[in-house]
Amino acid sequence: MKHFETDRLLLNPSTIDDAAFYLMLLNCPKWLQNIGDRNVKSIEDAERYITERMIPQLERLGYSNYTVIRKSDNVKLGCCGLYDRDGIEGVDIGFAFLPEYEGKGYAYESALKIKEVGIAEFGIQKISAITIQENKSSQKLLEKLGFSFIKIINIPNDDEDLMLYEYQTNV
Numbered sequence: 335m336k337h338f339e340t341d342r343l344l345l346n347p348s349t350i351d352d353a354a355f356y357l358m359l360l361n362c363p364k365w366l367q368n369i370g371d372r373n374v375k376s377i378e379d380a381e382r383y384i385t386e387r388m389i390p391q392l393e394r395l396g397y398s399n400y401t402v403i404r405k406s407d408n409v410k411l412g413c414c415g416l417y418d419r420d421g422i423e424g425v426d427i428g429f430a431f432l433p434e435y436e437g438k439g440y441a442y443e444s445a446l447k448i449k450e451v452g453i454a455e456f457g458i459q460k461i462s463a464i465t466i467q468e469n470k471s472s473q474k475l476l477e478k479l480g481f482s483f484i485k486i487i488n489i490p491n492d493d494e495d496l497m498l499y500e501y502q503t504n505v
Contacts, residue, residue, distance in 0.1 A: 335392055338400070338451055340443045345400040345414065348388045352401045353380035355410045358432065365430055368469045370492075391418055397456055402431070402444045411435040414444040416452050416461070421489030422498075424460045425452060429475075436471075445479055453503050463499040464489070473497065 338345040348356070357380040359365060360372050374380050392398035399415035412431030419426045427448060429441045452458040463481055465472040473483075481499035488495065 336396070336451075336455070338447055339405070340447050342405055343411075343440065343444055343447075344403040344405055345444055345447060346403060347392050348384055348399045348401045348413065348415075350381045350384050352410065353377050353384060355401065356380045356384060356413075359413065359430060362430075362433060364433060364436075368466055368472065369430060388415075394418075395456075397452065400444070400448065402440060404440075411440050412444070414441070414448050416448060416456075416458070419464075419489065420491075421487070422462050422464065424462055425458050426462045426464060427452070427501075428463070429472075441475055442478060445475065449479060449501065459503045461501045463501075464496040465499070466494060467497055473499075 335347045337347070354377060357374060357377055360374045360380070360383070372383060374383050388399040395418060397416045399413055401410055402412045402414055403410050412429065412435060414429040417426045417428055427445060429445050431441055449461060452461055463476050464487070465476065476499045479501065481501045484498045484500050486495045487498045
């Protein structure tokens, strides 16, 4: 499977070797507040989450969730990826970082790279994104990446109103 990189970052497809990291990330207060509880409470839960939710899409489509690693010291900072999500037309981009790595440009750098490879390598012509209305930093980042707010939507099994953003290529 393909790995990607930027000046400062490595983006590696997530594997069960990342389980301890995802246990931490999926239980951060901001993840729980902005994305929701995924009921990942142990290393085994994290391994199952990766095995059942990330790896099948990677095998099926060639892209999925990527663990974002800082090149200078190999520290895992967060995740970024393209997702085939129920209730979203086309492909959905998403990102999340541990609190200590927010505000340093890592989310923008990794999401820009994922957006570029989605278009150039996977031929994706429209990329969507969703965020809760309270998540102003995510909205700001999506707009910086060239996404436009489209409308408020709901996705299956989630009552929360979500803001739908889209990026359309000029192809």
